[in-house]
Amino acid sequence: MPDEEVRSRREVLRQPAFALFWSAATLRAFGGSIAGVAFQVLIVTVIDATPLQISVLSALGVVPYLFLGLIIGALMDRWRRQRTLVLTSIGRAVVLAIIPVLLLTGTLGFWSLAAVVLTLGVLTLFADSAAQPLLPRIVPRDALVMANARLGQSQTVAETAGPALGGTLMNLVGAPLLFAFDAVINAVAALLQWRIAVDEPRAEPRPPGRHVGHEIADGMRYTYGHRTLRPLALSVHVWFLGNSIVTTVFAVFVLRALDLPAWAFGIALAFGALGGFTGAVVAPAIGIRFGAGRAILLGRALVVVPWAVLAVAPLSAATAVGVVLAVVSGAQFVYGLAMGIEDANDIGYRQAVAPDGIQGRMNSTIRTVNRVVFFFGALLTGVLMTAFGFAATLGIGAAVFAVAAVVVLVSPLRTARHDDAPDASD
Structure with missing residues (x-):
């Protein structure tokens, strides 16, 4: 290089x-x-x-x-x-x-x-x-x-x-x-x-008969019709569903089912932040070394681990606080690490691959669907917790995360690299 x-x-x-x-x-x-x-x-x-x-x-x-x-x-x-x-x-x-x-x-x-x-x-x-x-x-x-x-x-x-x-x-x-x-x-x-200091060219006037609805549709067609952006978008939508499940159940599982004290819960969350910072630090090197697709895949696969461990670990309110804190803190660290690795490579890749004239629509399409998925996923989690319990719901979240990783694994995104994308400012 x-x-x-x-x-x-x-x-x-x-x-x-x-x-x-x-x-x-x-x-x-x-x-x-x-x-x-x-x-x-x-x-x-x-x-x-x-x-x-x-x-x-x-x-x-x-x-x-x-x-x-x-x-x-x-x-x-x-x-x-x-x-x-x-x-x-x-x-x-x-x-x-x-x-x-x-x-x-x-x-x-x-x-x-x-x-x-x-x-x-x-x-x-x-x-x-x-x-x-x-x-x-x-x-x-x-x-x-x-x-x-x-x-x-x-x-x-x-x-x-x-x-x-x-x-x-x-x-x-x-x-x-x-x-x-x-x-x-x-x-x-x-x-x-x-x-x-930035050069932003003026947008071309809309042709007669076109309005903002046509432009929204163009953005959605571009995002979901693109060879690598389509699997990226679908994967992150599935990821948001998994994230809505685990983040909704995590606090109640740890504080109620495992009876972890509030001070220990705060320490566990701090380990998640430490993991996120560490992931963001190493993300560029991973993206350069292995490519955008494999870096995103690593983050998507790694995030399965902490929630699967919490789902099957033999923990209960009777388990020693130190043991519960160690397991939960480790899970939070890996969760944050996975997000730190994938976020920079995910966002960086989509910014690089899309032309400037459609950047706003491409990003808003992905972000809006993500939030719709999260909103309804959080509502679904209440049903899952009631029907299957806290640990099983975490396991379902881990399975959803695994699906998000598989989407990347079997798609052209897996081999995509940041330097293969055309310059987005063109």
């Missing part, structure tokens, strides 16, 4: 445009994790939400993807993606700044908080839909895996340290200042995103 190519993969943070992009994404990830703690406190203590209201507030985070995901994806192939990122960060800053006002005036209630959550969900959808197709325009194709790995690493650190920092700040400064702080973070992110 030429030295210049190796350096381009290793030095992605030295590229000014990506450094700004990464800095803004990292700031927003930390801000979101910190504010997430404050949101939970508001829901439980300030507005004293009922279980039904808590479910509604949780669902509002998914609703924008279900109803607007495909439409916004099509718009991102026509709008300036950088401008969209800037405007959404400004919008988030304004919405977050409203929360301290509502708190200080005593007017924060369920419906006002629901409006805030829904608005933030829509803005996040716009931001995510713009960020993924923008990245191939600011990073060379051979650096996309490394770029996604860097983003994954900072996201993992934010998700690990953010809640602890948020809880501390909540006690020190209170919710109003905490939300004001997050608003400032988003304003700074908007400034960083505005400074990104």
